[in-house]
Structure formats: structure tokens, C-alpha cells
Amino acid sequence: MQKIQTQGVHHITLIGADRQTSIDFWEGVLGMPLIFEQPNLDVPAENHLYFDPGDGRLITIFTNENRQPDPTPNPEGIGNLHHVAFNVSRATYTQVKKRLDERGISNSGEVDRGFMYSIYFRDPLGQLYELANYKFDPPLGVSHAEVLLLAHKLRVERGDYNITDAHLADAIEILVQRTTSSLSDDRSPKDPYRYGR
Template sequence: MNQQVLGLHHITAISGNAQRNYDFYTKVMGLRFVKKTVNFDDPFTYHFYYGNYDASPGTILTFFPWSGISKGKRGVGTASEIGFAVPEGSLGFWKARLEKAGIIFNNPAKKFGEEYLTALDPDGLKLELTVVKTSATDSRVPFETPEIDATKAIRGFHNTTLTLRNIKHTADVLTDIMGYRLSEQHVNRYRFVTDAVADAAVIDLVEAPGEAQGVVAGGSIHHVAFRVKDDATEMALREKIAAKGFNITPQIDRMYFHSLYFREPGGVLFEIATDNPGFTADEPLEALGTALKLPPQYEPRRAQIETALPQLIL
């Protein structure tokens, strides 16, 4: 089966206060609130999904908001950065917007010939807004707000970065299993791309042998999910991963996609996620994110769960 992995599917992170997380990603960053549901393992904790207008794979950033959680730490063994694609000429707008909102950010710089701006979300999660070389051909439909039109709006993911003590074995997973190739290197940053898709196709590996171990907690990335077309492709890929000696889970139904999980050699949790059935499986496109959606096993406890969850003002 050719080109099984279609770039990034989603990235899941951990935040603190749920309302603060919602306000930042919808009101400041202008992402669409795609889904309000709960953590499958902890139904008294929200699971928020943000994305583009039609909630397409490669645009979905999700959060487990745990109020009062300790602060995480970027370092080796973690996915340390999330890169979004934005239109050409928009970084001045984003700089002014972040400054007005009181968000910590750096002035624009360049990496692999692409201009980008780095910012920290309210929990300290590191974000990058990048004017991608191919931004003119990015066909993903942005979510527009009264303050952010299509000429400025985030399109979806460009890349994510893994910080590792040694990149070799992680690079082998990307190239030998997932179909990525090394495209560029600058000092200790190695850029891997897949030619299977045009967007959300980049993984950066940073080799930092002297850096301290990272801590996955508030303001950090929990796991990185790679996209496959369907269940048949996913299960074929599972066989390939298992044959390489990795301990990979059985397929798990996550309502909006089907998932496999394994930990890559550098310590980052990887997920393989299907396109099917998609985010309109339980509510229409125009109504995404407007109601609390529960996995079937938790529906009998809806009243209890709704009472326990923090109130969210949309």
C-alpha cells in the first residue's frame, strides 16, 4: 500500500482552565470550536477540538483542560512546538493582535526560508505562525470571524517539532515506516516531509543531547496523531509498526476517528488516526461545537457529567 501516512491528523495538548483555553483559541486565534466532548478515560474532564471551517484532518488541535494541573516543561522526549500555516503578508496582523491580547511572542524570524512568528498560549504552549512557501496553494478552508478574515486566518497545521536527545531512531520511524524523507537540515534541526499531501506534511526533529528531560503536563503536547485514509490502511500500518518491534495498541474507536497508539524511540506518544468517520458523525457541519457530545458509554451518566464539568461560556 503506497504512502500510507497522509501527514498530520491532529495534535493533542494539555491545558489548565477550560474557559481560558476556549477564549484564547477561538477569540484570539480565530479557530473554529469543532467539538465539545469529554476525555474517554476521564469523562469528568472536557476534550476540546479546534480546527478550520470544515474540521478537516491536518487542522485539528485538541486539548484536555485540567484546572489546577502542574506546569509542563519543554525538553527532550517531547513534542515541543506546534506550527500553524498562515497567509502571506499576515504576520504583521498577528503580531499586533497578540500584543493587544497580552500574549507573549517573539518578532518574526526565518527558518528554512519561511518567515514565522513564535508565541506562547496562556498555559505556555509554544506555537508558531508560519508563512509557508506553498501558502498560495493551501486549499484548506479557514474559519473566519468578524475580526479575522480569510487573508489572515490560520489554515491548519504546517508542522510539529520533536525535541530529542538523539534523532536517529525516530528518523528511522518517520522514513522507514511512515514514508517521510529528510528534506533540509540547519545546525541541529532536521526537517522531514511527506510528499503524500500538500499541507500538514512536515515534522521537525531537534537534536539536543544536553537539554533536560521534558515534562508532559499543563502547556505541553500530549501526543501527535498521523493521518491515514481508512481502517484498512490503518491496520496494514499497524502490522508494519508491530513488525518493527513496537508495542502498539489495538484499534480504539474515538467516535470521530479510529486510533492506534505507540511510543516512538525518543519517548513521544504517536497516534495513527483515520479520516473516517469524521466530525460530522454526530452533528451537522453548521452546528459543530454547539452541544456537549458524549461517547455512547457515558450517555447514561449525562446528567452527572454535565453537573461536574465546568460551565463554559461560548
């Protein structure tokens, strides 16, 4: 028996209401370009919209002109989708609350998750979304997931409750030493100021 190895999210498809509500939210609020549309090939009475969330992958929405938006929060039972999170730059993140507030969109305000900052809000159909910004940039050639895996191991080793800036900084230092060569035999911390004291 062997696993089926995934290599990333290909696309996420959500059930939308009418076409214009979907375009107004995905492109008009979140800035995701509508890149193509066609009939839902499984349900000919529906339309299928395709949006680019910023990484070239796809968010797709099934729409039907007979469905009306319902802002009631989606159920949070076992097996239901809780939320979808999208990455935004730090510059964009600092503007999210203000821009949501200007539109009258209720939101959580900034939430510090230890390794990232988050803001939560609901779409016109009651689905919860998160706009997130990592607190760190991984070293060249290293993924965010690799930094988080090592930061988690450091957190557990130290008996800490959650990942903090210290775990991230230490993980990045270790990963730089693992992935970047140096002519120095000793890469331990040094005190170059000791002679001037």
C-alpha cells in the same frame, strides 16, 4: 516487515486547564472554531474540546475545571514537545506581531527561516507556538514538501548553509518544467532583448 504509511496529521491533543481558558485561546486568539465537545472517553472527569485549525483537521484539548492555567514554559527535555506551528496567510502574518502586542502577548517578532517567516509566542499554559508563512507558493499539483525537498538538494549541492530564496526559485522552476508540458523543444533561458541592444 513493512512500514506503516502515514498520510497526514489526523489530530493533535493537548492537556488544557479549564474549559474557558482553552476556548478563549484557541478560538478567541487563534480564530479556530470550536466544532464539538464531549467527555474525555478515557477520563470521565475531563471534557474534550475539538477545534478546526483551518484545514479541517483537528486540535483537541482535554480540560478539567479543577486545573488552573500555569504560564511556566513547558519543559524542553528529550521526548517533550517543543512547539506546534500553524500556517497563516501572508496578509494575516503581517498583522500577527501587532495583534499579539495589542493583547500584551510576548512574542519573538518576525524570524526569517530562509524558506518561511515565523513568529513565536506562548499560550496561557506555557506551551510554545509558531505562526508561519511560507515564502513561496508551490506549482499547481506540487506540495510545499516537494519544493522544500528539491530546494534542500540544491542547497546541499551548492554547499550553502541554509535554504534561501534562490534555492526555492530554482526548485520551483525545475518542478514546473517536470510537471507542465510545453510545445517548445528548448526551454532553456533566452534573451528576447538582445535584438534591441
